[in-house]
Amino acid sequence: MRPLVATINLSAIRHNYAVAKRCAPGREAFAVVKANAYGHGVREVVTALHDEADGFAVACLEEACEVRALHANARVLLLEGCFEAIELQLAAQLRLDVVVQSQRQVDQLLALEIEQPLNVWMKLDSGMHRLGFDDHLLRENYARLRGAKQVGELNLMSHFACADERGHTLTEDQLERFLEVLDLDFDQRSLANSAAILTIPAAHMDWLRPGIMLYGATPFADLGAAELGLKPAMQLDAELIAIRTVEVGETVGYGAGWEALRVSRIGTVSCGYADGYPRHAPAGTPLVIRAQRVPLVGRVSMDMLTVDLTDLPQAEVGDAVQLWGEQLPVDEVASAAGTIGYELLTKVTARVPRRYVQEE
Ligand SMILES: Cc1ncc(COP(=O)(O)O)c(C=O)c1O
Structure with missing residues (x-):
């Protein structure tokens, strides 16, 4: 699956x-x-x-x-x-x-x-x-x-x-x-x-x-959901499905839009724009792996996106990747991508299975 x-x-x-x-x-x-x-x-x-x-x-x-x-x-x-x-x-x-x-x-x-x-x-x-x-x-x-x-x-x-x-x-x-x-x-x-x-x-x-x-998202640009006492209702989780090393000067993804300035460890994540992740999210948009933020690099593709794992050497294939949720407010991802939480939440597409939980 x-x-x-x-x-x-x-x-x-x-x-x-x-x-x-x-x-x-x-x-x-x-x-x-x-x-x-x-x-x-x-x-x-x-x-x-x-x-x-x-x-x-x-x-x-x-x-x-x-x-x-x-x-x-x-x-x-x-x-x-x-x-x-x-x-x-x-x-x-x-x-x-x-x-x-x-x-x-x-x-x-x-x-x-x-x-x-x-x-x-x-x-x-x-x-x-x-x-x-x-x-x-x-x-x-x-x-x-x-x-x-x-x-x-x-x-x-x-x-x-x-x-x-x-x-x-x-x-x-x-x-x-x-x-x-x-x-x-x-x-x-x-x-x-x-x-x-x-x-x-x-x-x-x-x-x-x-x-x-x-x-559980904020309507304000300058006041976060947690400060307002709100709890995030949606968490979007994917996985690291591949990891490779790219050399200085090599590029990542469609359009060769991101170039390695150092020897870089690149992780591939099982989420793309056909799932609702914004295709226009720029390099640097945060994701969370092992409770640490890692930056998006390269263009978001239809089913996958890529992240720079160079500063997270312990990351392995199979690690959970949080796109937004408990550890990363959707509003922060939206702001990095030049949009609002409303758009990201409403655009999670039908092919992403929803799992419902009741616990706090
Ligand atoms: C007429 C109207 N009322 C209320 C709302 C809810 O707004 P919000 O999601 O900012 O609370 C909307 C949302 O767009 C709306 O169109």
């Missing part, structure tokens, strides 16, 4: 959900499980949080169907709403909470014939300029939706663009714009993603929407 596995610690996810809840006592939280629970496996994550989570949030109806099949009662929030009118009927049958972020979605909702009203979350574009109504259109559509027979709860949500950069002025502006429309009588309010849950109590409102923090 190919030595590559993603071990998912479900207790860590439960712990991290509890951290989110502790940050905002008395508030409820939608565990964000879109994109296959950020790569961790939606089935297992929803099951692990079955009795803890107040609700779950997903990106599309297909994901919502999966969550509803796993949890008959939890609130399930469709973060972008329905893409086609026909989806609304199914959303109603599944008792989903739906976002409305455009005039078109409001029109479709108001044209719907349904028995049971839907909980509706109006999305305010408070400054991200991706989805949602400006203040004026929000008020106009609020008047149309309030009291409509298709609408159960009428709620308000918005999303931060820069909550990951602490002290960014746009965050304050967005919070202010959110507060400005609270003269309207919404049943529930939701604004905080992980970054805001962890650092902006004024943004907590009624419902939190923790995503990345559930998986």
